[in-house]
Amino acid sequence: MKIDAHLEKLRNTESVRRRLDPKADYELWYWMTLTGGTAAINAALHSVGATDDGDYWCTQAPDIYLGPGKKPGEFTPSFRRRADIIHVHMPDVSAKLPPELDEAIRAMDVLEEVRDPYIRGDAIVTQEVVDRVDGAYRKAVELAREIVAKSGRAVA
């Protein structure tokens, strides 16, 4: 997906994120954080040329992407490499990345580590978990925005 579309996803999820209480609404707040952070990483990966920004979109199956079909409103799956990631490391990106992008991905790793126990499971959400997620997200998004801006693109 194009960089501008990823940045729009980031703005949309940030808008929702701001309305939610990080602790009382943790599950949805976390999910908007994860979705927005991953969109920012996708934008950064495209801007350094590590992945392809074509108009095909991640399905839940790694390497299978949906794109426009032959008729309007139809979508066709295809097997692709080097396109958008679903999550960081899903799939792994083989290209050598600038250090700041590696750092942004490591920050997103923090979010991924705490996903299942609190979203799918019944682990108790603490302020420490909220702070870890929030700090890692802010770092990942800030780095990703800087990377995109360096490519000469305006970042809202």
Next chain:
Amino acid sequence: MTPEMHQAKAERIENSFKKCTTADVEACIEVAMLAGTHWFNFALHKMGVSPPQKDALHAQYMLDVDRYRLNVVAPDLLAAMDEVEGLRALHVRGNAPGGGTAAKRALDLLAQLRQTAKTARPPA
């Protein structure tokens, strides 16, 4: 998790969603997936299709044999969950046209998953 724990999680997520509107396309679809998956597991456990020790993460990640069993027991439940997952590719990870319609459809599917789950019973 037990059905009661899934219900508590689903209702907590749905309560958070009250701060969103159908203009929040990504949130509508993701709340349908997040809360819907808890209702989905609630139903699977209540129907005896899977035990509380075996939660589904995504409907598409279930084994073929488990999808087949569920398709016999509650085809509408599986179809609703699959449709929610399909909306994610197009409108959360993608920017296909028709996001507003998809957002409303996702909320309808969530209501359907909730209703099916709440009436789920073990086989006779």
